[in-house]
Amino acid sequence: MDGEPVIRIENLVKRYGAQTVVNSLNLEVAEGEIFGFLGPNGAGKTTTMLMMLGLAEPDSGAVRICGFDPVRESIKVKKVIGYLPENTGFYDDMDARGNLRFIARLNNIPDSVSSGRIDRLLDEVDLAREADKKVGSYSKGMRQRLGIAEALIKEPRIAFLDEPTVGLDPEGTNRMLDIIRNLSRERGMTIFFSSHLLDQVQRISDRVGIMIGGSLVAVGPLAELAEKGLGVKEGGVFTLEDIYMKYFREG
Amino acid sequence: MNGVLTIYRKEMEDHFSSTRFLLITMLIFMVGVIIAALSGMSMRDELKGMAKPDFIFLLMFTSTGKLFSFVQFISFFGPLIGIILGFDAINRERAGRTLSKLAAQPIYRDAIINGKFLAGVTMIAIVMLSLVLIIAGLGITLVGVVPGPEEIGRLFIYLVLGILYIAFWLGVAILFSVVFRSTATSALAALAVWIGLSFFIGLGGSLLADAIAPINDTADIARAQDAIIKNAEVQRVVSFFSPSTLYGDATSTILDPLRKSPRSFILMGPLERVSLSRFQNPLPLSQSIVIVMPFFVSLAAITFLCFGICYAVFMRQEIRST
Numbered sequence: 001m002d003g004e005p006v007i008r009i010e011n012l013v014k015r016y017g018a019q020t021v022v023n024s025l026n027l028e029v030a031e032g033e034i035f036g037f038l039g040p041n042g043a044g045k046t047t048t049m050l051m052m053l054g055l056a057e058p059d060s061g062a063v064r065i066c067g068f069d070p071v072r073e074s075i076k077v078k079k080v081i082g083y084l085p086e087n088t089g090f091y092d093d094m095d096a097r098g099n100l101r102f103i104a105r106l107n108n109i110p111d112s113v114s115s116g117r118i119d120r121l122l123d124e125v126d127l128a129r130e131a132d133k134k135v136g137s138y139s140k141g142m143r144q145r146l147g148i149a150e151a152l153i154k155e156p157r158i159a160f161l162d163e164p165t166v167g168l169d170p171e172g173t174n175r176m177l178d179i180i181r182n183l184s185r186e187r188g189m190t191i192f193f194s195s196h197l198l199d200q201v202q203r204i205s206d207r208v209g210i211m212i213g214g215s216l217v218a219v220g221p222l223a224e225l226a227e228k229g230l231g232v233k234e235g236g237v238f239t240l241e242d243i244y245m246k247y248f249r250e251g
Numbered sequence: 252m253n254g255v256l257t258i259y260r261k262e263m264e265d266h267f268s269s270t271r272f273l274l275i276t277m278l279i280f281m282v283g284v285i286i287a288a289l290s291g292m293s294m295r296d297e298l299k300g301m302a303k304p305d306f307i308f309l310l311m312f313t314s315t316g317k318l319f320s321f322v323q324f325i326s327f328f329g330p331l332i333g334i335i336l337g338f339d340a341i342n343r344e345r346a347g348r349t350l351s352k353l354a355a356q357p358i359y360r361d362a363i364i365n366g367k368f369l370a371g372v373t374m375i376a377i378v379m380l381s382l383v384l385i386i387a388g389l390g391i392t393l394v395g396v397v398p399g400p401e402e403i404g405r406l407f408i409y410l411v412l413g414i415l416y417i418a419f420w421l422g423v424a425i426l427f428s429v430v431f432r433s434t435a436t437s438a439l440a441a442l443a444v445w446i447g448l449s450f451f452i453g454l455g456g457s458l459l460a461d462a463i464a465p466i467n468d469t470a471d472i473a474r475a476q477d478a479i480i481k482n483a484e485v486q487r488v489v490s491f492f493s494p495s496t497l498y499g500d501a502t503s504t505i506l507d508p509l510r511k512s513p514r515s516f517i518l519m520g521p522l523e524r525v526s527l528s529r530f531q532n533p534l535p536l537s538q539s540i541v542i543v544m545p546f547f548v549s550l551a552a553i554t555f556l557c558f559g560i561c562y563a564v565f566m567r568q569e570i571r572s573t
Contacts, residue, residue, distance in 0.1 A: 055354055055570050078357040085355075089348025091261075093268075105257040106356040150352070 004067070006031045006158055006190050007052065012061035014047055021047045023214040024061065029192060029207075031157075034184045036205030037194040038244065044214040045194040046086060049160055052192075053083055066157060079107070082151030086162040088143070092136030096127055096146055099135055100153055107154040114153065121149040125179060141172030148179055159183065161193035165200055177204050198244055210247050217247045254358025258366025259373075266336070266374050275335055276378060279328065280385065286321050287386040290314045291393035298394075306533065308398040309405060309506045311390035312383075321386055322502050325379075325413050326495050330449065332378060333420025334441045336371040339434040340364070340425045341565065346434065354570045364425060364565055368558065371421045372414065379413050401536050408505050408540070415550050416498040420445065422557035429565045449495045456489030491549050501546035508533035 007029035014022040022044045029035045039045050050056035052063055054070030054077050063070050070077045090099050097118055104114035122128045125145040130138070135146065144164060151159050164180065165173045181204045183189045195201050201208055202222060209219045218225055225243050266272050294314055298307070312321045319327075341364070344350040353363055383406060391397060398406070423444055427437035464481035490496040534542075 050569075053355055055351065057569075075357045075359070078355060081355070083352070083355040085348065085351045087348060088352060091349065092347070102257065102261055103352070103356060105260075106254055106353070106358055108253050108357075154357075 005029055006066050007035075007192065008062075008064040009048075009052070010062045012048070012051060012063060013059045014044070014051060014056065015059050021214050022051070022058075025211075025216050027209060027216060027219065029190060031190055032184065032188045034180070034191045034204055034206045035193070036201035036208040037192065037211065038196070038198065038201050038208050039194075039211035040196055043211045045211055046162055048211070049083075049162055049192070049194065053081060053160060054078065079154070080157045082154060082156035082159045084144075084147045084151040084159070084161045084164055086166060088147040088150075090135040090138075090143065090146065090150075093134060095134055096122060096131045096138075096149075099146065100150055103150050104153050109154065117153060117155075118149075121152055124182075125149045126175065140167050141169065141175070144168060144172070144176060145179070148176070152183070156189070158190040158192060161191065163195055164193055165195060165197065173200065180204055210244065212247060218243075254356070254362030255366045255369070257358075258363055259370050262367050262370030263373065266370060271335060272374070275332060279332065279378060279382065282324060282328070283321065283382045284385060284389065286318060286324055287311060287389040288393065289317045290320060291389055293317060295394055306402060306405075306508055307394070308387075308390060308396050308402045309508075311386055311394065312406070312409070313503070313506050321382070322409075322499075322506060325382075325416070326498055326502075327449075329413065329417040329498075330420040330445045330495075332375060333371070333417040333422075334424040334438065334445065336374055337367070337421040337424030337428060338438040338441050339428055340367045340371075341428040342432055342434050342437055343428070345432060351570050360566060361562060364429075364558075364561060368418075368421065368425060371425075372418050375417045375421065376414050379410055379417070383410055404536055405505050405508070405539070408543070409502060412498060412501050412505065412543075412547065412550070415547070415554060416494055419494045419550065419554040419557060422554050422561060426557055426561040426564070429561055429568065448493050452489065452493040452496070453486075456486040459489055460485035492553070494550060494553060497546045497550045497553075501543045501550070504534075504543045504546070505539050508536075508539055 005028040007027065009025055009027040012022055012025040013020065025048060037045050037048070047056060051058050052065060052070060054074035057071055065077045066080050068076045068080075091102070094102070100118045100121070101111065101114055104118070105111070109117070119128070122131050125148055127142060127145055127149065130142060135143070138146065144167075148161070148164065151161070161180065165176050168176060177200060180191055180193065184191050193201075205222070207219065207221050208225065210217050210225075218228075220228075222243075291311060294307075294310055314320055315323070341350070344353065344363075350363075354360060387398065387406070420441070424437070424441045427440045427444075428434070431437040431440060460482045463485050464478060466475070466478045466482050
């Protein structure tokens with residue numbers, strides 16, 4: 001963790017009407033980290049992500065992505081981030097290549113550059129053989145993997161993945177987690193991903209943040225959280241579930 | 252700019268490959284050809300043995316024949332083209348969960364509506380231009396008249412007017428596609444506005460006029476006249492908010508230089524024909540343009556107003572994937 005953090009959030013607050021969805025959130029994520037954002041459904045994970053992407057405006061507080069403000073410099077932020085929304089959609093009557101090329105064009109990547117990149121990415125997410133099929137015929141797992149490819153087509157510095165494994169079978173989940181881990185290891189990309197599934201976050205994250213009811217109740221490497229929360233010594237047996245349940249009861 | 256172009260390109264591809272657009276185009280072409288053929292044939296019969304009036308070529312577009320004229324047809328069905336092209340522009344992306352992905356790309360958010368609007372206007376222009384060309388071609392073969400430069404100029408102005416008129420409805424449809432989540436709701440809302448503005452605004456105008464400037468029974472003839480004029484003025488102001496009135500008035504000015512609208516030459520009674528022969532001189536093109544300018548500006552203004560509202564609503568909307 002050296003240098004300027006690529007994600008910095010200070011006292012972030014978001015309200016919808018009387019309800020406070022995100023409550024004075026503070027967070028820093030360093031370059032190259034895999035950060036697992038954990039919390040039950042409706043904890044404010046997606047809202048926090050949307051504010052980091054400049055798709056929702058915070059009521060107060062500040063967000064800096066690679067030094068840019070997502071509200072005022074949204075174009076600059078969107079150039080350096082890749083985003084996989086939860087249950088992402090595609091243009092179903094186009095094939096995988098068509099979808100990827102469209103997103104590449106929106107990112108001002110000429111077709112001559114993007115075509116090679118598309119082939120490589122499709123290979124990486126294991127869709128090369130289905131690349132010419134219409135996306136409407138894809139299974140859930142294939143759609144999620146295509147979504148990852150789409151988030152990476154612009155070669156971002158940070159990838160925001162919202163529930164990347166939701167609705168996948170164990171086989172699909174494993175594949176997805178491998179892809180995510182490789183991104184960080186081989187490309188040094190920062191990954192910020194949210195999930196409500198504990199074991200997955202445990203398997204690939206460098207650090208986790210636990211969000212409950214709009215507040216970040218704990219941040220840190222897993223072992224540290226386990227020691228603080230459960231009194232498990234280094235090398236001891238614990239699951240994230242234990243930590244999670246403990247904070248959940250308190251929250 | 253890149254974003255607008257990319258979205259424009261994709262929308263054009265979508266339009267050309269969509270069954271919906273194919274169907275509506277076929278329907279419109281069919282009706283357009285039938286109308287042109289009918290009015291052309293009845294014109295040929297009517298004009299047999301008569302000296303050909305000025306601007307006979309423009310009559311192809313304005314004479315009603317057995318059904319209705321091409322100009323009336325566009326006045327009635329044009330809004331439907333606009334609505335069909337735009338009613339699901341934004342909420343389709345929302346329903347397909349592609350909107351949040353689009354918004355996360357490094358393009359300005361207005362590029363999304365701009366690209367979609369421009370693609371729709373291009374489609375409208377293509378349909379209108381080919382319809383006018385079909386009817387012009389049929390006119391040349393059926394009636395055997397060749398358009399002069401002034402008639403071509405007038406037709407061109409009409410074309411721009413027609414495109415603007417349909418583009419207004421495209422704007423309305425896109426606005427509703429931003430406001431409503433469901434495509435069925437946005438289509439119905441656009442249709443409701445269409446019916447309201449096209450058919451009921453006249454009624455509303457006369458009600459409002461009677462409320463603001465009632466015509467009283469009075470012995471004083473001068474005051475009664477003033478009241479009637481004021482009443483008519485109020486009605487006219489209200490009618491300026493109706494795109495079909497604007498389109499109709501502007502079209503009859505530009506395509507009917509003899510100013511005998513709304514009746515067509517063929518439907519005229521003998522007395523009218525006599526009076527026409529006494530006032531032979533048509534309005535010159537420059538004067539027609541002067542008269543048509545306010546309509547033109549009003550039509551453009553309501554189109555941009557509608558697009559502006561759409562813009563404002565869309566920019567403020569939060570984009571969520573769920």
